[in-house]
Amino acid sequence: MTSSFLAPGSHDELEEGLQLTPKFDRDGLVAAIVTDADGGGVLMFAHMNAEALRATIATGVAHFWSRSRGKLWRKGETSGHEMTVLELRVDCDQDALWLSVRVAGTGAACHTGRRSCFYRVVPTGENAAGRSLEPVDDERLFDPKTVYSG
Amino acid sequence: MTSSFLAPGSHDELEEGLQLTPKFDRDGLVAAIVTDADGGGVLMFAHMNAEALRATIATGVAHFWSRSRGKLWRKGETSGHEMTVLELRVDCDQDALWLSVRVAGTGAACHTGRRSCFYRVVPTGENAAGRSLEPVDDERLFDPKTVYSG
Numbered sequence: 001m002t003s004s005f006l007a008p009g010s011h012d013e014l015e016e017g018l019q020l021t022p023k024f025d026r027d028g029l030v031a032a033i034v035t036d037a038d039g040g041g042v043l044m045f046a047h048m049n050a051e052a053l054r055a056t057i058a059t060g061v062a063h064f065w066s067r068s069r070g071k072l073w074r075k076g077e078t079s080g081h082e083m084t085v086l087e088l089r090v091d092c093d094q095d096a097l098w099l100s101v102r103v104a105g106t107g108a109a110c111h112t113g114r115r116s117c118f119y120r121v122v123p124t125g126e127n128a129a130g131r132s133l134e135p136v137d138d139e140r141l142f143d144p145k146t147v148y149s150g
Numbered sequence: 151m152t153s154s155f156l157a158p159g160s161h162d163e164l165e166e167g168l169q170l171t172p173k174f175d176r177d178g179l180v181a182a183i184v185t186d187a188d189g190g191g192v193l194m195f196a197h198m199n200a201e202a203l204r205a206t207i208a209t210g211v212a213h214f215w216s217r218s219r220g221k222l223w224r225k226g227e228t229s230g231h232e233m234t235v236l237e238l239r240v241d242c243d244q245d246a247l248w249l250s251v252r253v254a255g256t257g258a259a260c261h262t263g264r265r266s267c268f269y270r271v272v273p274t275g276e277n278a279a280g281r282s283l284e285p286v287d288d289e290r291l292f293d294p295k296t297v298y299s300g
Contacts, residue, residue, distance in 0.1 A: 015262055018282040020272055033183050033192055042183055042192075042239075045246040060274045089192075089268040090283065092260055096195035098268045110242055112165055118239040118248045122170055124210045132168040133240065 005050055008094060015092050022053060023095040029065060031096040034109065036116075037086040038102070043109035044117045046075075048097065060085050062099055079147045080105040106141040111148070113140035155200055158244060165242050172203060173245040179215060181246040184259065186266075187236040188252070193259035194267045196225075198247065210235050212249055229297045230255040256291040261298070263290035 008014050008021045022030050029047040036043050046064040048056065051072055055063040062083035066073040076082030083101040090097055103109050110117040119138035123131040158164050158171045172180050179197040186193050196214040198206065201222055205213040212233035216223040226232030233251040240247055253259050260267040269288035273281040 018270070018285070020283055031181060031195055033195060035185075035192060039189065041250075042185060042248045045181055045183060045241055057272060057274050057278050058276075085274055088272040088274050089286070090270055090272055091195055091267040092262050092264075092269070093267075096267075097272070098192045100191075112242050114242075117241040117243075117246075119242070120168070120240050122207060122238040122240055122247070124207050124235055124238050126208075128207050133170055135168070136239070 004054070014094050020090060021094060022050070022090070022097075023093060024050065025095065027067075029067075030094075032062075032064060032099060033096065034062065034083065034099045034101055036103070037100045040115070042116065042118055043101070043103070053097070056085060056088065056099070062101060076104060079108075079111075079142070081108055083109070108141040111144060113142045113144045113147075114138055115141060154204070164244050170240060171244060172200070172240070172247075173243060174200065175245065177217075179217075180244075182212075182214060182249060183246065184212065184233065184249045184251055186253070186259075187250045190265070192266065192268055193251070193253070203247070206235060206238065206249070212251060226254060229258075229261075229292070231258055233259070258291040261294060263292045263294045263297075264288055265291060 006021045008023045024030055028049045032046045032048045034043045047067060049065040052063040052065045062075045062085055064073045064075060082104040085099050085101055087100040108115050119135060120133040121136050122133060156171045158173050174180055178199045182196045182198045184193045197217060199215040202213040202215045212225045212235055214223045214225060232254040235249050235251050237250040258265050269286060270283040271286050272283060
C-alpha cells in the first residue's frame with residue numbers, strides 16, 4: 001500500500017487547513033501518542049508510517065509501524081490487546097497524532113504486562129539529582145512470558 | 151553541558167531497572183509528551199536532548215530541544231506560557247517521557263494560540279476516506295502575531 005496522503009503544503013495550510021497532510025520524517029514516520037479514553041492518561045508512545053495511519057483511519061483500530069521488527073503492527077495481534085480508537089487528532093504541524101483508545105483484553109497497553117508503558121516516575125526539583133526512578137501503577141495485568149512465547 | 155546520564159544497559163535493566171538511562175536517538179533526542187495535569191488531555195508533543203532533560207529535572211519547569219531553531223528551549227520564555235511539571239514519567243524502553251504540567255499565563259500550550267496543539271480531529275471508520283479534519287477546542291487564547299512579533 002502506498003501513501004495517498006497529499007504532501008504538506010504551506011506553513012499556513014499545514015497549521016490552519018482542514019486537509020490531513022502528515023509531515024512524515026526522513027524514515028517516513030509520524031509520532032503516535034496513545035491515551036486511555038477513560039481518563040487514565042498516556043498508555044504508550046509509538047510511530048506510524050503512511051500505511052499504519054491509513055489502516056488506523058479506515059478500521060478505527062490502532063495500527064503502528066514497528067521500528068524494531070520493521071513491519072506493520074496491528075496492536076494486539078499477538079496479545080489480544082486491540083485498541084479501539086475513540087478519537088484521533090493531529091497536531092499543529094501534522095507530525096504527531098493523538099489516539100484516544102479503549103484497550104481490549106486485560107486492558108494492558110504495555111508489552112511488559114502493565115496497563116501503561118509509563119510505570120516509573122522521574123523525580124524532579126532541587127533534590128532530584130541521583131535519585132532512583134519511582135515505580136507507579138506498575139502491576140502486571142498479564143505475564144509477557146506466557147503471552148509472547150512460541 | 152554534556153550528558154551525565156548513564157548509557158542504557160541491558161534490555162532488562164532498561165525496562166525493569168530504577169535508573170534513568172534515556173535511550174537518545176541518532177539525533178540525541180527523546181520524545182516528550184505533554185499533558186494537562188488537570189485532565190485536559192494532550193497539550194503538545196516535542197523533543198528533549200540530554201541538556202533539556204537535565205534542566206527539566208533540575209528546575210521542575212519544562213525545557214525542550216527546538217529542532218527548528220537548533221537550541222535549548224525553555225517553554226514560555228517568549229510567550230510567558232511556562233510549564234510547571236507536576237509529574238515526569240519515563241516509558242518502558244526509556245525513549246519517551248510524559249510530562250504532566252500546569253501552564254502559566256493564558257494556559258495555551260500551542261504557538262498558534264490554542265490551549266492544545268491537537269485542535270483538529272481526523273475522522274475514522276468506514277466513511278472516513280477523503281473527509282476533512284474537524285476543528286475542536288480550537289479557540290485562540292492569545293494572538294500569536296502579537297506575542298511572537300519583533
